[in-house]
Amino acid sequence: MCRWLAYTGNPIQLETVVFRAKHSLIDQSLHSRMGATTTNGDGFGIGWYGQPHEAPFLYRSVSPAWHDRNLREAARAIRSPLFIAHIRAATETPVQETNCHPFRHNRWLFAHNGLIRDFHALRRDLMLSIDPALFGAIEGSTDSEVMFYLALTYGLEQQPVAALERMAGRIEQIAAGHGVENPLNMTVCATDGEQVVAVRYSSEHQSRTLFHSTSFKHLHELYPHDPRISAVGEDAFLVLSEPLVDLHDAWEAIPESTAVVARRGSITQQAFAPRVRS
Structure with a gap:
């Protein structure tokens, strides 16, 4: 359906993960290995943070990501300590710029892979x-x-994981009233520029794939001469739909019904369970 990634760490050029990696997001837009669709060509978007406490920037387009020359230029020019990139495979809604991820409200960005049935x-x-x-x-x-x-x-904006649980619970509650079974399938990412919150959940417990990077400190020790690793710093964190490189010990699958929160080098996991707002 879609592919996305989010990065936090030392400021790096967006092209490092969007273009340069062996299985970069651009490669996944044409040759996804783990997605529901091989091609994700119904638009793309990038959202990134500049100075602290500023609202994030957005660049979104209905062009296929592999076909947009301006994306290549932008990804080379932009350096950011936190960004989201998303490539879209549309389901039941039109291919238009306002439907491209990530979505923005004040300081928050949001991206999703999956569907509401x-x-x-x-x-x-x-x-x-x-x-x-x-x-x-x-x-x-x-x-x-x-x-x-x-x-x-x-x-x-106050309690991200709890809010996402209530969002999922409300969708399932309304779906039950309409007789819709297994209504929700999602991997989602939300960030305010300070933290990255990612969730893997589906009503049928067969969610789309989602991975996060393992300790970059450990990877620095294993691969001390790899420039892709040295540039990001020891506290860097990537969460993504599918791995960018075939690098041993670099990726860990996020379990079903799990939320991951990354903030200033601290990474925590917790069980994710929809709840109906009281």
């Missing part, structure tokens, strides 16, 4: 669950953007 039947009730104060900020027509604004409604 029978979204067309659930869409009205889901959108009515969004805080009216946020409703006017919705620009596109995807299930992913609705998920983002539901999470914001339920407190993403």
Whole structure:
């Protein structure tokens, strides 16, 4: 369906992971090895942070990522300590710029791979669950953007994991009322420039793939002359749909129904369980 990655660590050029790696995001846009679709050519987006406490920047396009010359130039020019990149394979919604990930609200960015099943039947009730104060900020027509604004409604800016659990719980609650089984399949990422929160969850417990990098300190010791590793620093962290390089001990699969939070070199995992807001 889609492929995405998020990076936090020393400032690096975006092209390091978007273009240069053997199985870079550009390679995955044409030759995904683990996705539901091999080709992800229905647009792309990058969101990145510059100076501390500033809102993130966005560059999104409906062009296939491999075909956009401006993306290559931008990825070479931009250096950032935290960014998200996403390539899209559209399901039931149009190919248009406002449907490209990541989505932005104030300091938060959000990206998603997966779907809400029978979204067309659930869409009205889901959108009515969004805080009216946020409703006017919705620009596109995807299930992913609705998920983002539901999470914001339920407190993403204060308690990210709990808000994502409430978002998932509300989707499953509404789906049950419509007789939709196994409505939610997602790997999602949310960040405010200080922390990266990633979740792997699906109602049927058969989620899309999601990995995170292992200790870069350990990798520095194993591969002291690899410039890809030395540039990012020991506290770097990558979470991504599928590995970028075939490097032993570099990646760890995120378990089913798990949330991962990375913040200033600290990485924690916890069980993820949808909950209905009380």
